[in-house]
Amino acid sequence: MSKHTIVVCDHIHEAGLQILQNTEDVNYVYAADIDKTELLNIIKDAHVAITRSSTDVDEKFLNAATNLKAIIRAGVGYDNVDIDGCSKRGIIAMNVPTANTIAAVELTMTHMLSCMRKFPYAHNQLKNDRVWKREDWYGNELYGKKLGVIGFGNIGHRVALRAKSFEMDVVTYDPYIPSTKATDLGIKYTTSFDDILACDIITIHTPKNKETIDMISFEEIAKMKDGVILINCARGGLYNEEALYENLKSGKIAMAGIDVFKKEPAINNPLLDLPNITVTAHLGANTKESQKEISIQAANNAIESARGIAYPNALNLPIDESKIPSFVKPYIELTQKMAFLLAQISKSEIRSINISAEGKISEYLDSLQTFATVGVLAVSSGSEVNYVNANFIAKEKGIELTMSELSNLSGYQNKVSIKITTPTGVKTISGTVFNDDVQRIVELSGFQLDIEPKGKMIIMRNNDVPGVIGEVGRILGDNNINIADFRLSRGKDGALAVILLDEKPNSDILKKLDNLEAAIAVAYAEI
Numbered sequence: 001m002s003k004h005t006i007v008v009c010d011h012i013h014e015a016g017l018q019i020l021q022n023t024e025d026v027n028y029v030y031a032a033d034i035d036k037t038e039l040l041n042i043i044k045d046a047h048v049a050i051t052r053s054s055t056d057v058d059e060k061f062l063n064a065a066t067n068l069k070a071i072i073r074a075g076v077g078y079d080n081v082d083i084d085g086c087s088k089r090g091i092i093a094m095n096v097p098t099a100n101t102i103a104a105v106e107l108t109m110t111h112m113l114s115c116m117r118k119f120p121y122a123h124n125q126l127k128n129d130r131v132w133k134r135e136d137w138y139g140n141e142l143y144g145k146k147l148g149v150i151g152f153g154n155i156g157h158r159v160a161l162r163a164k165s166f167e168m169d170v171v172t173y174d175p176y177i178p179s180t181k182a183t184d185l186g187i188k189y190t191t192s193f194d195d196i197l198a199c200d201i202i203t204i205h206t207p208k209n210k211e212t213i214d215m216i217s218f219e220e221i222a223k224m225k226d227g228v229i230l231i232n233c234a235r236g237g238l239y240n241e242e243a244l245y246e247n248l249k250s251g252k253i254a255m256a257g258i259d260v261f262k263k264e265p266a267i268n269n270p271l272l273d274l275p276n277i278t279v280t281a282h283l284g285a286n287t288k289e290s291q292k293e294i295s296i297q298a299a300n301n302a303i304e305s306a307r308g309i310a311y312p313n314a315l316n317l318p319i320d321e322s323k324i325p326s327f328v329k330p331y332i333e334l335t336q337k338m339a340f341l342l343a344q345i346s347k348s349e350i351r352s353i354n355i356s357a358e359g360k361i362s363e364y365l366d367s368l369q370t371f372a373t374v375g376v377l378a379v380s381s382g383s384e385v386n387y388v389n390a391n392f393i394a395k396e397k398g399i400e401l402t403m404s405e406l407s408n409l410s411g412y413q414n415k416v417s418i419k420i421t422t423p424t425g426v427k428t429i430s431g432t433v434f435n436d437d438v439q440r441i442v443e444l445s446g447f448q449l450d451i452e453p454k455g456k457m458i459i460m461r462n463n464d465v466p467g468v469i470g471e472v473g474r475i476l477g478d479n480n481i482n483i484a485d486f487r488l489s490r491g492k493d494g495a496l497a498v499i500l501l502d503e504k505p506n507s508d509i510l511k512k513l514d515n516l517e518a519a520i521a522v523a524y525a526e527i
Contacts, residue, residue, distance in 0.1 A: 003027040004306035005045050005067075010052035012074050016295025023303055024504075040064040048302045050074055057081040062089055070305035074298035075285060076100060077235065078315060079208075087316045090389060094301055094313045098154055099293040100285035105158040107284050108203055108233045111257025112163075114278045115201075115229045116140045118255070121275075142166040148199030150215070151234070152177050152187075153326075156205035160187045171195055177326070197223045201231065208235035218243045227254040233284050236260040241271060248274050259284055308378025309527055310336045311387075324364065327414075327436060331361050334439040335368045335416050337453040337527050338429045339375025341441075345459050345523035348422035350376055352400040359414035362405040369403050372418050412442070447489035447496040453527050455484065458499040460513060461520040464490055468518045472499065475512050481505055494520060 005027040006020055012032075020028040031042050036055065043049060043065045050072045051057060057071055062085050073081055073095040086093040114120055117139035125131050147163045149156050152174040160170045164186060171188040173196045182189040196202060197220055206212045216230065217240035230253055232239050241262055247253045248271070257278045261269055264282055271277055285294065297312075304310045310333050335355070343350065355372045357365055373390040377397075394401055406417075410430075417430040430443035431453065441451045444459070451457075462468050469486070476483060476499075485500035505524060514522040 004047045004303075005029060006048045006050065006302050006306060007031050007043055007046040008050045009039060009043070009055040010050070010074070011054075012050065012052065012298060013292045013295035015292045016050075016074075016297075016299035019296065019299040020302070026303060026306065043068070048072065048306045050298050050302055051081070053077070053080055055080070057086070057093075059085060062086065062091070065091075070094065070302070070311060072096070072298045072302050072305070073315075074294050076104075081315075083316050092305060092311045092387065093315045094305065094311055095315060096294050096297045096301065097313055099297050100287075100290035101154045101158065103287040103290035104155050104233055104284040105162065106287075107259060107280070108155070108159050108205075108231060108257075109162055111231050111233060111259065111278055111280075112142065112201060112203065112229070115231070115255035115257045116142055120278050142168055142201075145169070145200040146171065146198075148173070148196035148202040149187075149205065150174070150196060150202065151205035152182055153205060155234070156203075157181070157185065157187075159203060159205065161185060168201075171199065193220075194223065198225065199228070200225070201229045203231035203233075204238050205234050206238060208237060213237050214240040216240065216243070218246075221247045221252060224252070226252060229253070229255045229257070231257045233257070233259040236264060236266075237262040241269070245270055245274070248276055251276075308374070309340050310375075314387075327433070328361065328364050328367075330433045330437045330439055331364070331414065331416055332368065332371050334431045334433060334453060335418070336371040336375035337439070338416070338431050338441060339372040339418050339420075340378055341453065341525050341527055342418055342420055342427050342429045343376040343379035344525035346420060346422050346424075346427050347523065348424050350397070350399050350420055350422060352402065352419075352421040353394070354402045354404065354419040354421075356404040356406050356417045356419075357415065358406045358408040358410055358412065361414040361416060365403045365405060368416060369401060373399075373401060376420060415442070417443070444489075444498070445496060446493070447491050449487055449489050449496075449498060451485075451487050451498050451500075456501045456504050456526050457524070458497075458501065458505065458510070458513065459523045459525060460497045460499065461522075462495055462497070462516070462518045463520065464495040465518050468495070468516070469497075471516055471518075472497070472513060475509065476501070476505070479505070479509050481509065 003025055007029045010032050020026055031039055046065055046068055048070045049068060052074050057080060068091050070092040076095060076097050078095050081093055083093055118137060122137040143166060146169045149160045149172040152172045160172060163170050171190055172182050173190055173193055179189040215238050221243055244256060248256055255276050259280045260282055272279060301312045312333055353372060353376055355369050370387055370390055373394050374387060377390060377393055412432045415430055415432045419426060419428045427445055431441045433439055439453055441449060441453050482502040483499060484502050487498045489496050510522055510524055513519060
């Protein structure tokens with residue numbers, strides 16, 4: 001069995017390292033403690049690298065990493081990753097944007113409360129100066145104040161909900177979401193940025209790009225009410241620091257809570273000299289829980305990308321993420337996983353790949369086709385295929401690629417289907433996404449199902465006769481293979497079972513299942 005080499009370049013939580021160590025098709029290399037110059041010698045063998053902020057994924061790194069197919073930035077920020085350089089080399093760059101969500105949300109609330117009650121200064125006066133002067137610390141309450149939330153994504157919307165629990169009046173500005181995403185949660189939605197500037201407290205939760213750098217500067221602060229409070233636990237540079245300094249100094253801004261700075265480490269930043277600011281050293285992700293979750297997600301994403309199954313949270317996708325709604329991304333990942341599964345159970349030359357869609361997701365068929373092609377070809381071409389070269393490889397192999405938009409008749413709001421044709425017949429698979437990010441396969445080879453596209457699974461076609469489930473259980477039990485889930489679908493042409501397992505069955509077990517009298521076809525797949 002060929003192994004995928006995954007190099008861990010920076011320190012991550014032990015939970016992620018254990019996943020890599022215990023994955024049989026992974027050659028795991030721990031290089032977090034070595035000199036960065038020596039790392040260039042090690043990285044040349046890597047198929048996937050996991051980094052944090054200590055390793056610069058620059059031209060030197062990329063030139064040395066001649067076998068690299070993917071890189072995982074274990075965290076939200078990726079300022080130290082040359083995204084364009086990765087794209088030119090066909091390397092998929094990914095981050096882990098949601099694992100530290102709660103940590104960032106709670107730090108935002110911490111800064112907000114600290115600014116309102118000037119907690120750090122009151123603490124310092126008593127603990128360090130040993131002065132008891134209650135009259136110095138008349139703060140303000142969050143209750144009844146108007147909070148403006150810029151950006152209503154994973155973090156912004158959770159901050160808004162927590163602010164509502166303090167009985168604040170919350171309004172959000174985010175031109176990239178439907179207004180109902182906010183209003184359904186009881187949050188006011190505005191298309192006028194001036195409505196945000198009129199708030200008592202403003203917090204920002206946007207990515208850092210050309211549109212958001214210096215989003216709050218002199219002109220915007222001039223429109224704010226006197227005594228406004230500003231919070232930034234997102235990215236440095238979203239607030240113009242010179243404007244922030246001048247207006248904190250003048251008192252126009254009463255307090256600011258800042259976790260991120262334009263240039264870090266910010267030990268000489270003039271903002272630190274002001275008496276009306278609470279500061280932390282980029283601690284948004286610094287909880288034990290978030291660090292564990294980041295490492296787990298990074299390890300799993302590294303394994304998926306090494307196998308060619310999927311590239312979760314890719315930063316250089318063949319589509320402009322800033323121009324697509326948030327609901328599209330889970331369908332992109334689901335499409336590639338379904339294609340990968342279908343190719344595994346086909347075990348034959350692929351002659352054509354057709355992708356179809358129902359609902360609004362059909363507007364993105366061009367992009368979905370690329371991901372379906374990557375998923376199918378990953379089985380036969382392995383790490384050679386990526387988003388850049390997938391269509392070229394398909395053409396070289398003589399695979400016909402087609403797509404079709406279907407009428408929405410299935411009852412699902414959105415649905416994606418893939419059909420592959422081989423010399424032995426046609427295989428189909430369909431899937432949808434519930435509640436924004438719950439991916440499900442809902443059809444396989446004409447049988448209706450409801451399974452998560454994840455794990456080790458046996459797919460078995462059989463005649464619909466008594467005793468099949470018992471025989472399958474006996475064979476697996478005799479070989480100490482535990483069944484995690486058993487999904488059965490019945491149709492006019494027999495039955496289809498998808499059996500989720502805790503361990504990979506060997507070829508002898510699959511042969512025993514295939515030899516059952518009722519068995520029509522047995523295949524193993526892993527996502």
